[in-house]
Amino acid sequence: MTKITLIEYSNEFFDEKNLTDSEAPAQYLPAKNNIWVNFDGITDQVKIEQICAIFNIHPLIIEDILSPDQRPKIEEFDDSILIIMKMLSFDPTTDEVITEHLSVLFGNNYVLSFQEDVEGDPFDTIRTRLRHNKGKLRSKGSDYLAYSLFDAIVDNYFIILEHIGDRIEILEDELLENPSTITIQKIHKLKNEMIGLKRTVWPLREIINSLKKTASPLVDDNTRIYISDLYDHTIQVIETVETYRDMISGMLDIYLSSISNKMNEVMKTLTIISTIFIPLTFIVGLYGMNFKYMPELSWKFGYPVVLLIMFTVAVYMVRKFIRKKWL
Amino acid sequence: MTKITLIEYSNEFFDEKNLTDSEAPAQYLPAKNNIWVNFDGITDQVKIEQICAIFNIHPLIIEDILSPDQRPKIEEFDDSILIIMKMLSFDPTTDEVITEHLSVLFGNNYVLSFQEDVEGDPFDTIRTRLRHNKGKLRSKGSDYLAYSLFDAIVDNYFIILEHIGDRIEILEDELLENPSTITIQKIHKLKNEMIGLKRTVWPLREIINSLKKTASPLVDDNTRIYISDLYDHTIQVIETVETYRDMISGMLDIYLSSISNKMNEVMKTLTIISTIFIPLTFIVGLYGMNFKYMPELSWKFGYPVVLLIMFTVAVYMVRKFIRKKWL
């Protein structure tokens, strides 16, 4: 299913409607006002192709828009710029990062945005600002709207990263206090998530940078300052991902050393007990032998003397362990 | 053995035949229509050299075409472009990736493709599209046909990568649930396969990029858009290989930590049993001694008292282990 919403706006005008007819956008072209056509869901290929045809979008681009595996990229055309990014969100049930494919194509006075999933996006504040004419969104061109969409997405990355940062901290505490097999599985899962995240955010550096430096007249000089700021945020996201990766890879070493420490403790326990009692058991076994001629057995103080010897041996062993700091 | 197939086509014309005579292609030059000469197998060196002579191919290039170890590369000449790539497939019996050497040389209205193996290629859909004039293949030049061949190969990479991705997932489950010596061998094998894969796909970035940016008039501007799309796919293949490499190298750490965990468990079992029973065995050994004068032995409640002591010791030990979370 694909839900299509059209917002037409200018400084004085605002209109929002759901499109059912795929030919509808055509009437807005050439437009007096700016329009934003948002697609929730990219399964209704036919409809999307029809609308894209109105905007003269090359079939290869449509293919990119429709394939969720397409990596983030920027493509500049004469009359429009396409940017493909990934939106991130959390699945509250599994605590996993979900990646959603998003394509934004903007031209002179239109923005088309194609979202992979039908539900949920981080654009609600943008819609509110448009509806109630807050900020300068309505007085600016389509490039500023496009920027606002990207900015909302990158801002959302920070929320995701903060959440992951919290998970790392919790894991770190768990690691130092009570590491278990589940801890290592969590670290492994986190590591793989970071590999995925890296793939998502890494290309943004280049994308936003070339948007900032584009020679295209579609991007206004005033907007460039904002894009430059967005670029900064992007770098910060990338650096945070790298920092997290460094931290997670350090956790593995800690885990391995903590397992070794635990094993050391186990072995020490075994060794102390064994080393004390095995010689003693030998001694008691000695006097448990049934030889007819064992003079010690009939000595009056044989038993207490043997007890004393064993006590001395045990004390000697314990002191040695204390000196070795095993106890 | 080398099987040679010639396809001659234009928008209105299509002809397909097996060549037995190595001089045959000469009659098509200078050609009115486009021709595609495909070689299955590169063992029949003489024939290949004869045909290459018709197209004025330099002996060094022929050498590259004939040597399966040649790494992927692009070479631009005045009247033709040579691209060497590797085709991948799965050996269903051993589940191993098989690499096949492929050289494609295309000029103004001809494409020559040299495949290392006699059987199997991913070009069947291209042949069908040519035969039945589907898509725009027949209305376009030889550069578009060459692009289509590369595209088919890169698309095939994704299938291979998906298969490997599945194997990684299965291995990951095996790793977390029931790791064994075979698991590590599988990881090792996968790792070496990824090293090989990297060598195969890494040069493609540069090759496709320079094809995209070539100044050669052999590549039409319309085709460039498609090559740009192909470049995108190539990057995606490379990134996926890198991601897999990262994931596999993470698996090794997990494996090592899981072995350590298992050893920990084994050691704990040993330690618990030993630590409880070794002192008890000492006590029972003590009263197994044969001294004449051991007053406890003749006490009426000697036996139950010793039993009680041993029970107390055992309970104390068990509680200690529980407190240490070893039990």
Place this chain on the structure above:
Amino acid sequence: MTKITLIEYSNEFFDEKNLTDSEAPAQYLPAKNNIWVNFDGITDQVKIEQICAIFNIHPLIIEDILSPDQRPKIEEFDDSILIIMKMLSFDPTTDEVITEHLSVLFGNNYVLSFQEDVEGDPFDTIRTRLRHNKGKLRSKGSDYLAYSLFDAIVDNYFIILEHIGDRIEILEDELLENPSTITIQKIHKLKNEMIGLKRTVWPLREIINSLKKTASPLVDDNTRIYISDLYDHTIQVIETVETYRDMISGMLDIYLSSISNKMNEVMKTLTIISTIFIPLTFIVGLYGMNFKYMPELSWKFGYPVVLLIMFTVAVYMVRKFIRKKWL
């Protein structure tokens, strides 16, 4: 709370006052003398925005100044240059490195500095030099004052790094002499601190370099020599951080090998004791059997012979261990 201090100075003139009125700086513009407005604390957003408005600072820049998470960067405008850095200090109670956000904006004859925290900065010597007209600070322009601020910060980095260097040395000794679980936690903490430090100092290379090479007339040629010197110091800071990172990552390997060594020692102790006494215990158990017909038991020299055999076995074992260098 935000404390604002204004210093007005020229070669002949010096005045220092606390600003309570946010409009106050306006009267100094256009200024005859140089002014330095320092903000301790960035919580009083309204006041800061008012003052920034006087200097025509773009809202996005104000946002950067106010957000402590903003990474270090340089931004050049027509009439001013903004540099964002981090100041480092030690929390004496936890021995942790504290990062403080600092933004410095300087124009033709003014310097604005915004410090995240209300208390403490490394600028006291600069204030003294201004008050008492020491050095050439008062006879130079605002660019030299800005340089002096950066220089004070980078100089302070060296103090922090020296402190960390000391901690590394102490840890290294601890590691070689008496490693414990706490050692690994300290290493881990240090490692994460270095990851943070790297993020703080790494961008400085680029920032100071582009300040050095800026085409802006705001930076005097004489000042450039000093900035070039500052650049040198920055490189040295970065190299030291890298060296420390290398050293810390080496410590982990040492730790792991030292744990393994300890375990080896424990295991050797257990093995030596067990290997000597378990066979002996078997022998004494043998002659503790109650078979009616055991001829050895009634031999006159049975007991001494068995003692001798056991002694021989023990000596043999001990010699073997000595040969294996386990003892």
Place this chain on the structure above:
Amino acid sequence: MTKITLIEYSNEFFDEKNLTDSEAPAQYLPAKNNIWVNFDGITDQVKIEQICAIFNIHPLIIEDILSPDQRPKIEEFDDSILIIMKMLSFDPTTDEVITEHLSVLFGNNYVLSFQEDVEGDPFDTIRTRLRHNKGKLRSKGSDYLAYSLFDAIVDNYFIILEHIGDRIEILEDELLENPSTITIQKIHKLKNEMIGLKRTVWPLREIINSLKKTASPLVDDNTRIYISDLYDHTIQVIETVETYRDMISGMLDIYLSSISNKMNEVMKTLTIISTIFIPLTFIVGLYGMNFKYMPELSWKFGYPVVLLIMFTVAVYMVRKFIRKKWL
């Protein structure tokens, strides 16, 4: 000792002689034919310096030629080009790679080659082709002869690499089937060899590339195609070395995990035996006590009941081990 061989050749002419007089080459200058002066051994410094003087070679270059530690490099002069490379061979007795220093200086119609060792080089086929006028060697200039020498060396690298590849495969099998302390020493040796090999082949990329792109008129355009092919081979050598390095570093992980696995097996054996028999030994010890009042001892079925209990305990343990997959 230094053996000097001079070959004078043109398409119609061929002459080969051993030089005893160091002044001899002078008579060939200015030469009508091409000459190739080959030095086997670089110990006769005086002779080499005399001949180099004839060719106006700078003393620093002579130093490079004479010092076997000199790394590979290219130097272009007005009238000659110097290339220093390493020749590789196998010492059949120790199976080690031997590195031999080679300097080739070629000018308009002469090639000088200086080999570190007196015996053996991979140039025999070149000599044969010159003698019998096979191929186009004699009809081409000195640049083509120089290329042929380099090509022979790089071709020889492949033989060395193949040999190393075989050793890696053998080691890998050994590693998976029966790893021992010798295996790790072999891996270590191989690793160090690869470090050395890397140093030998890595600079070639740059050397051959700058030879390919040189502006010097000494290199004919026709020869450039061959050098380009040589460059390809060089890249392939470098990639193979890198691949081997990756594979070898993977082997170490496998080795460590295989040791851990073995230890696991050892520990399991110990634990199973101990866990089964230690409790049983306690039980039999219990009834070996000599208390006067132990009612069980005089029960008629005391012995069989105890046997039954012990059997039950043993079976329970074994089943538990089977459930844990230790057996």
Place this chain on the structure above:
Amino acid sequence: MTKITLIEYSNEFFDEKNLTDSEAPAQYLPAKNNIWVNFDGITDQVKIEQICAIFNIHPLIIEDILSPDQRPKIEEFDDSILIIMKMLSFDPTTDEVITEHLSVLFGNNYVLSFQEDVEGDPFDTIRTRLRHNKGKLRSKGSDYLAYSLFDAIVDNYFIILEHIGDRIEILEDELLENPSTITIQKIHKLKNEMIGLKRTVWPLREIINSLKKTASPLVDDNTRIYISDLYDHTIQVIETVETYRDMISGMLDIYLSSISNKMNEVMKTLTIISTIFIPLTFIVGLYGMNFKYMPELSWKFGYPVVLLIMFTVAVYMVRKFIRKKWL
């Protein structure tokens, strides 16, 4: 203390004296002959500043000369070039590499060299060549003298590296034959030394390269050839350091695997002894029980039969261990 030596030389003239008066060099300016002023020790700051004033050296440069922590660098001025390097030597008592700060400033006909330590430098051969007019040192300009100093330092690096190479080889033998805790400490120390060495030599690549390519008229074209040769040596030093680093990091893996191997051996010994004797001890314990009704005890062949059973069990175990290759 700072010892100042002045050497004045030209092809025909040579004079060498110790300067006590810091104003002394002034009389040599403008000089007819070349002068070399060498400072042994940089503690006498006042004197150094006075002399530097004569040569118009910027205070920041003097600061660099006086601070031993200054990293290696090159600075070009209109009338002079400053190069800061580190000289290396061995402390024979601790076998540690000692780093000494050296600054060389050379102008049209003077060279100033500032050495951190009072005693010892690698320049004695240069002094001899000057005194006795050996080589072309006296007939060349100050740039050639400066080059000679750098060359002497880099040549000295090779001696240090050779010494380290010897230590690596010794360590490697120790590692394979008899690794101990001291071995790992030596490896660790060596590793940290290499980190320091890297910092010392890494910047040289850039320094010598920009000296080679400088546009300054101070460097004669004839000298450039020598600097180019020096650059070569520098690269070789850097490569050797990298190779050593690679080798040392490989040693750690070997060490860890050798510890594991040793532990394996220890565990095997324990397991073999325990696994053989624990079951036997159980059996002898069994017949040490005091049950009244144990028919086996009164059998005539009870004892020998039990001996036989135990012998069989032991043989079975031993054969199993042999089959597992544990014996």
